[in-house]
Amino acid sequence: MLKVQSKTGNYITIHGEHYSYFAGNDYLGLAHHPDVIQAATLALEKYGISFSASRQTTGTSEIHLELEQLLARFKTRQDAVVFATGYLGNRLLFHALKGQYSTVFADAQAHPSISDGVPGGIPSRIYEHCNPNHLEDLLKKNKKHRPLIITDGIFALTGKIAPVDEIYSLAEKYNALLIVDDAHATGVLGKNGTGTPEHFNLQNAKNLYQSETMSKALGAYGGFIAADETLIQSIRSKSTFYGASTALPPPLVAAGCASLSLIQQQPELREKLKKNAELIRKGIQNMEFHTTGEGTPIIPILFQSRQKTKALSEYLKENHIVAPAVDYPVKTDNFIIRITASTNHTTEQIENLLFILKKWREKYGTH
Ligand SMILES: Cc1ncc(COP(=O)(O)O)c(C=O)c1O
Known part of the structure; x- marks a missing residue:
């Protein structure tokens, strides 16, 4: 469990350090508006x-x-x-x-x-x-x-x-x-x-x-x-x-x-969310990670192995990105890194997430 020490905006603080945050459900960034x-x-x-x-x-x-x-x-x-x-x-x-x-x-x-x-x-x-x-x-x-x-x-x-x-x-x-x-x-x-x-x-x-x-x-x-x-x-x-x-x-x-x-x-909040989610989803699909969903701000990366899922989540954290390995509230057939998009994510933040995912994929693959 992460001990958060700040607002959970598009960045959060843990142990005094800043992390890019792709978790939670504050899709439109309104919790801090x-x-x-x-x-x-x-x-x-x-x-x-x-x-x-x-x-x-x-x-x-x-x-x-x-x-x-x-x-x-x-x-x-x-x-x-x-x-x-x-x-x-x-x-x-x-x-x-x-x-x-x-x-x-x-x-x-x-x-x-x-x-x-x-x-x-x-x-x-x-x-x-x-x-x-x-x-x-x-x-x-x-x-x-x-x-x-x-x-x-x-x-x-x-x-x-x-x-x-x-x-x-x-x-x-x-x-x-x-x-x-x-x-x-x-x-x-x-x-x-x-x-x-x-x-x-x-x-x-x-x-x-x-x-x-x-x-x-x-x-x-x-x-x-x-x-x-x-x-x-x-x-x-x-x-x-x-x-x-x-x-x-x-x-x-x-x-x-x-x-x-x-x-x-402000319907533009929803439009921006859609764009950000698409940017993340397309990037993840292009890397051929296994993912599901279309047109929603929840973009999972699915694995068959719990260990691999945890390893990717840890790797992201080492690179100052939070995207948790989640196995609740329901059991699915896979282990999941649950990435969520927010209206407030910047293009630079998303590109960095995709860059780090790509580096991991080159080393460990997509399954
Ligand atoms: C599908 C679904 N229904 C209901 C809830 C519960 O909503 P709340 O967190 O407002 O109690 C959640 C939240 O976790 C959910 O994912």
């Missing part, structure tokens, strides 16, 4: 660190409501609700939609917040990773039950975009609900940055829900769901989490408001 920091600081001064109360009692502030309105508008939905972590979003949706489905169908590499969130008594079926044909085989065999299909939008380790268009066609055919965990796609995919459904022109699709977070591209913290009024009201009135857990701290709420404005007013 001056507007976001200023908004959080002002809220800290005005409201303190915490309201020390649940949303249902005295934890709901004017800025919580403002943020929820902004999120609803951003997502062109009737309403939105924010809560402590994105991890909870799938669970909240599973519970709010209870009674409308009887079996869950989840991708084999889905984030653990999905399996953790399935309510007791509801059976789950696992379909092969990003394989709509296998999903359909399972749906055919389960015709008696109303299905709920769930997938990550962008997979955290491989950077793959789930085939949400094909999965949605199956959802329509088999009268299923569909949840997309868009933790890594919010602010990143789609013309307006609203995530994977927008990427596939499904932003207004019926029976499609997203579980989202402000903790990654939004550079803040906390989960959110934007949906129709009835569903959001049901979360507010029935969720024990909403009613019996302390509200999201005011500086984070204010940070969320500020970064949401930036995402909407």
